[in-house]
Amino acid sequence: GAFDMFMSLEYQWFSTMYGVWFFASGIRAALAVTIIGCLFMATKGSLRGIYNQAHQYDLACLSLAFTVFWAYISFSQYFLIYSANIPEETFWFTIREINPNTGEKSGWFAVSMGLIFGHFFFPFLYLLFYRNKIVGPRLVFIVCWILVFHALDLYWNIIPGREIVPGAFVGYEARPVIGSHLFWGIASFLGVGCICAWSVLRSFQSGDAEDIPIRDPRILDSIHHHE
Structure with a gap:
């Protein structure tokens, strides 16, 4: 999906690690949503008395592990492209760091540093x-912090190569763009997420789906799991 949806936006550029980066980023977001959902259902839903501290601790540990994995993949991709120093590859990072008109650091550089410190x-x-x-x-x-920076990470991956400035040296916008497309991007991101959350919660409330996999032969081991 990352190859078709994101990397194809700048078809001149290619990285074999991009799919792994997207996997790591997606798992981080999925774990964040899972933790929020489990805590909500343990407090006000049908997981009360089932979801315990050990489950929460393990989910948090997985979130920590994939935080490290995301940083490892992101750095490895950057380091390999930086070391090879091939123009067909380095331009992808260049337009996210340098203003093509002046050669100085652009507004995207601040976003890049924000992802390093805020997302890792x-x-x-x-x-x-x-x-x-x-x-x-x-x-x-x-x-919630991770989800916000996950959205920023996607924005950083998509927008720089799509904003064209007349007269720019390589045709790219040299600063983060805040406009109507940003509003609609955030609205669609939240809208799709809320619809999915509503659908899942509604299925639990209506009895169409079990809260836990009752036919799993090891479900009792999971329920009584401890640290």
């Missing part, structure tokens, strides 16, 4: 602490 260092350091993994409000805070 802060969640990584935050999730190292045991209490932050088991206290519900603390965990909800960091997974």
